[in-house]
Amino acid sequence: MPRLLSFTVFVATWWIASLLAGDAKLPAPPAVLAAMITEAKSGALFLNLGATLARVALAFVLAMSLGSAIGYLMGRVRLANRIGDPWLILLLNLPALVVIVLAYIWAGLTEAAAITAIAVNKLPTAVVTLREGTRALDAALDEMATVFAIPRWRAFRHVVLPQLAPYVAAAARSGLSLVWKIVLVAELLGRPNGVGFEIGVAFQLFDIPLLLAYSLSFAAVVLVIETSLVQPFEARLSRWRPRAA
Amino acid sequence: MRLEVDITSKEYKNAAGERHDVLAGISFALGAGEVGVFVGPSGCGKSTMLRIFAGLDHDYQGRVSRPAGARLGMVFQEPRLLPWRSVEDNVRLAAPLADEAKLSELFAILELDAHRNHFPGELSLGLARRVALARAFAVEPDFLILDEPLASLDEALAARLREQIAMLVDGRSVMTLLVTHDVDDAVRLGDRVFLLSPRPARILADLPIPTPRSARGEAEIAAIKADIARRINGDRTERDAAS
Numbered sequence: 001m002p003r004l005l006s007f008t009v010f011v012a013t014w015w016i017a018s019l020l021a022g023d024a025k026l027p028a029p030p031a032v033l034a035a036m037i038t039e040a041k042s043g044a045l046f047l048n049l050g051a052t053l054a055r056v057a058l059a060f061v062l063a064m065s066l067g068s069a070i071g072y073l074m075g076r077v078r079l080a081n082r083i084g085d086p087w088l089i090l091l092l093n094l095p096a097l098v099v100i101v102l103a104y105i106w107a108g109l110t111e112a113a114a115i116t117a118i119a120v121n122k123l124p125t126a127v128v129t130l131r132e133g134t135r136a137l138d139a140a141l142d143e144m145a146t147v148f149a150i151p152r153w154r155a156f157r158h159v160v161l162p163q164l165a166p167y168v169a170a171a172a173r174s175g176l177s178l179v180w181k182i183v184l185v186a187e188l189l190g191r192p193n194g195v196g197f198e199i200g201v202a203f204q205l206f207d208i209p210l211l212l213a214y215s216l217s218f219a220a221v222v223l224v225i226e227t228s229l230v231q232p233f234e235a236r237l238s239r240w241r242p243r244a245a
Numbered sequence: 246m247r248l249e250v251d252i253t254s255k256e257y258k259n260a261a262g263e264r265h266d267v268l269a270g271i272s273f274a275l276g277a278g279e280v281g282v283f284v285g286p287s288g289c290g291k292s293t294m295l296r297i298f299a300g301l302d303h304d305y306q307g308r309v310s311r312p313a314g315a316r317l318g319m320v321f322q323e324p325r326l327l328p329w330r331s332v333e334d335n336v337r338l339a340a341p342l343a344d345e346a347k348l349s350e351l352f353a354i355l356e357l358d359a360h361r362n363h364f365p366g367e368l369s370l371g372l373a374r375r376v377a378l379a380r381a382f383a384v385e386p387d388f389l390i391l392d393e394p395l396a397s398l399d400e401a402l403a404a405r406l407r408e409q410i411a412m413l414v415d416g417r418s419v420m421t422l423l424v425t426h427d428v429d430d431a432v433r434l435g436d437r438v439f440l441l442s443p444r445p446a447r448i449l450a451d452l453p454i455p456t457p458r459s460a461r462g463e464a465e466i467a468a469i470k471a472d473i474a475r476r477i478n479g480d481r482t483e484r485d486a487a488s
Contacts, residue, residue: 147390148318148319158330
């Protein structure tokens with residue numbers, strides 16, 4: 001119920017703002033809904049959302065798996081940290097735009113270039129978070145696993161992974177939001193479809209209802225994925241913890 | 246199955262970079278089925294010593310030959326349970342080969358039946374210590390290390406747990422090392438009592454107790470305790486004579 005109330009307040013505020021600002025700058029909800037329905041009927045909405053989602057999924061999985069592995073290594077092995085740290089700082093502070101443009105120049109306007117560019121943008125935050133998580137691992141529990149001769153893989157799964165889980169969840173959460181943000185830029189600059197491309201088109205035509213239709217559909221998809229996938233996953237990982245207020 | 250230890254020194258470097266001698270002369274041998282108890286003042290380096298015996302610390306001067314291929318069970322000073330696994334899963338993780346009958350018996354002896362599915366965060370310290378004991382015994386160890394398993398428990402519970410430990414140790418004839426600062430625990434559980442000096446620790450005396458644990462009368466226990474108290478508080482010459 002509070003969510004519904006929150007949503008109603010949002011729509012009401014939007015409507016009032018559109019009355020104050022005028023249709024040219026901020027169209028009222030029905031106009032945007034109409035644009036959304038037109039796009040949905042032609043199938044373009046789903047095609048573009050699908051293309052964007054596929055890119056998000058691929059880049060996210062790529063960056064999370066690679067970033068977690070590198071972060072774990074850098075947290076465990078001092079030499080790896082020494083070698084990796086300057087690169088990490090460079091990547092962390094490199095603007096997304098630079099990575100995307102360079103990827104398109106070097107690898108052409110291809111799908112692989114887009115996905116790599118998005119993944120590279122997300123990678124360093126996953127590395128940093130997982131490195132912190134690995135550094136915070138409880139040495140006492142490692143010793144316990146050693147004493148009881150728990151095989152390496154079982155120890156990793158039952159002793160190490162549960163300690164890393166909150167960090168993986170945090171990296172996934174912040175990384176996913178980063179990917180949502182960057183994927184549209186990558187599409188705007190070099191893909192012939194996807195939500196970012198459509199928003200670029202709408203911007204050039206100054207078609208604000210279309211622009212908002214895509215933005216809000218995208219936001220809706222993000223919300224659904226966050227509440228139906230990410231949050232239950234987090235809840236499952238932390239079920240052994242005492243409930244927070 | 247034999248543990249031979251001859252540690253001449255062990256240094257510890259603290260966070261500020263200062264060096265401290267923790268162990269000075271620890272030399273003894275322990276055979277299968279023997280329970281050796283270390284008694285010493287707190288902070289004398291007992292836990293450091295146990296970490297060396299457990300193979301967790303290799304940075305020392307001297308020689309430790311641990312029984313090859315021996316299964317090790319250990320109760321740390323803190324329970325060291327996995328908070329994200331239930332009591333039963335904690336035990337099973339360390340002892341994947343333990344069968345259900347064995348576990349049931351163990352849980353019954355340690356009075357943990359009702360807590361199998363609880364998470365460690367829901368347990369009192371006394372219960373958590375018992376789970377740690379259950380874990381150490383579930384692996385059916387050949388070599389058991391207990392680091393103050395009865396510390397900070399109330400007297401009645403400590404006495405019950407002490408009996409349970411004695412029962413489990415005798416049942417399987419496990420080579421056991423136990424650390425405590427409670428002379429009473431030492432005399433009731435040990436076959437041999439090693440008295441340790443303050444830091445850096447060395448063995449002051451190695452006192453065998455020939456009477457089997459179950460046959461020790463209160464009078465005998467009191468006599469041994471008096472002897473140990475005299476040695477701990479005794480003057481310099483007595484100490485030298487003992488070591």
